Amino acid sequence: MSAPKIDGERLWRSLMDMAQHGATPKGGVCRLTLTDIDKAGRDTFVEWCRNEGMTVRVDKVGNIFARRDGRDPAAKPVVTGSHLDSQPTGGKFDGVYGVLAGLEVVRSLNEQNITTDAPIEVAVWTNEEGSRFSPAMMGSGVFGQAFTLDEILDKRDTDGKRLGDELERIGYAGDLDPTGHEMSAYFEAHIEQGPILEAAELPIGVVTHAQGQRWHEITVTGMESHAGPTPMAVRKDALVGAAKIIQRVNEIGHAFQPGACATVGYIESMPNSRNVIPGRVFLTTDLRHPDDETLTAMDRDLKTFCETLAEEASLTIDVKDFWYFPPTPFDEKLVALVGQGAEIHGLPSQKIVSGAGHDAVYVSRRVPTAMIFTPCEGGVSHNEIENATPEDLEAGCNVLLHAMLEAAGWRREGHNL
């Protein structure tokens, strides 16, 4: 008999429907975590799950787990999922695809009368993007014990609103202990958010591990003064210092190829007035590399540069380590199931390293984990023009279905297999 398959059209329709929550004029999505729009997206997902007969539970950090029971009530669930929140100018697929691919797996199982030994669960992790509340991957991070529940609930957005209060407000402060939830395996399907699969014309990336990341917060302090009568020679222009750091970060990215990424994504200059020499600039850096030693070397390069610059330019430069996680290898057996799924469905694939952080990275600290990548147009993500083809998304979901069924144990009811 042939391998079970999902319904690619139904998956696509769900993605388009979900994209209505926070739709932007340019065709993207703005669904910042724990906003009214995020609530609406969560409510839609929960409704869809209940329509499939699933049981929905929410933990104390707002992670949602929708469960389809298995035959063995004692078995730990095989889980898949991702996130529903987006960047301020995000796309329709980043995160959402992993969640709705999980739902599509369940819909297909129901439709095809397939039962599993272990339960199947679809997870929605709170605040993966880290745009409104920093850092990113909060919900999975609490599950993976990278953060404590209390520290996360106390995080505030730039308006001073507390994460815990916002969870209560939108009705997603559940009572489940976020670290008490057990799983036997975790899979996550996600668009690649990079150009590698598209360039290679492959629908499936078998993700072997995730890049390490080091994030910094840098404050450059000079001396604010009037832009007219302050001679160039006596200036302490914090923005000129910041500009040199931005360029150096970019140079570091180019210098540590292959594999390095280095970005300044956030900058704030004070007092930010046209005719005042900036006195203070705050900026953030994001360094990534699949090799931990190289990542350390990148970090060292940045810090040495800032020390030298501070002396030369008479600026004070404070470099704070904000976030670190080491390169993460995924579970060999589950990675093999993903590769097998591609083979069985006749889908060309290659092994790939995840450049982005994903909920799977934190989940993998406690549960055997693997990821499936599918191409996205031009490799573009975190952008309203983010795009992917229905065919590629269907392919990734079929691979997910295979991997989850193999991990959970399964049979078609009413058939001799």
Add this chain to the structure above:
Amino acid sequence: MSAPKIDGERLWRSLMDMAQHGATPKGGVCRLTLTDIDKAGRDTFVEWCRNEGMTVRVDKVGNIFARRDGRDPAAKPVVTGSHLDSQPTGGKFDGVYGVLAGLEVVRSLNEQNITTDAPIEVAVWTNEEGSRFSPAMMGSGVFGQAFTLDEILDKRDTDGKRLGDELERIGYAGDLDPTGHEMSAYFEAHIEQGPILEAAELPIGVVTHAQGQRWHEITVTGMESHAGPTPMAVRKDALVGAAKIIQRVNEIGHAFQPGACATVGYIESMPNSRNVIPGRVFLTTDLRHPDDETLTAMDRDLKTFCETLAEEASLTIDVKDFWYFPPTPFDEKLVALVGQGAEIHGLPSQKIVSGAGHDAVYVSRRVPTAMIFTPCEGGVSHNEIENATPEDLEAGCNVLLHAMLEAAGWRREGHNL
């Protein structure tokens, strides 16, 4: 008989009292134009003027003219003044000194029973700083016909509030035609906002002319994308492009010495998220030079650099001319009166060029004008630590008194001169 003198202590007390409106914890002032705090400062000034028997009129752009009548009702007034608004983190002297020095002149004339032929007026110009509403020097600019009244009333702050509405709200939308007000001479006393007088240990700068200025608005457009999986080689990072422009602007300032100033004071990066490659950056530049040809060369250098950078980095860079005014020579006769005032009061002085824009620059388009500079500590201005000594401020005000009396014609009543 000796030359009339002002009361330095009284001037200092007025400065300290005015600094209470918008006082910051660091000893500075935040009195953004047309806010409630600006209204409070204006109200105090008007009250002080009325206590001196002056007549107060307000024009349609909110400029205040407080008048002390002369003996000749047909004579055009000799005017002095400056502004009461401040930068977001401004000091106690920038602008305020010129206004309260004018008031101190009137107080001294009243006290010493001195009458003038022409009326004496003290002017407060609306929104000199240009922080809340851009561009700067709006009130004097409308007077000087650099801007029309209607275009200025329609300007909006970053919250979308309209200048004309804010004028109404705080009760300073007067009925005087801003371009109809006639003057025979205009003087402005101001702290230098640069380090030259302090370094030369001179209390008085006789300002001969003002630097030319060219301001630009630059928008760098690249491609926003995920900071993790987007390889360095394919990025179009708008902030890296902006960083190169910031450095070039700084280099232009150093290259066109002596006399050049070049600053990027404002920057805004979009979407400004830690893990997104910036897709668009908006920044402003401020180029200044006392020589118009050199200023043009600086402008050309910047534009050529941006063109080349756009091509090399595959970015779109739009450079908009935002504001230009040529180097402005002041009126020779009035400048000579200022030099004479310093001499008569035994105050060492030097000729100096104004690096900053001042209301006097626009006023000089329609009225013979001169300026008096006094030192400020470390040359620092547009900063909460801006400072000046009571002695220097007293010296500048005595020079102002002399120049205004000579321009207006005067006598002590009840004395044989």
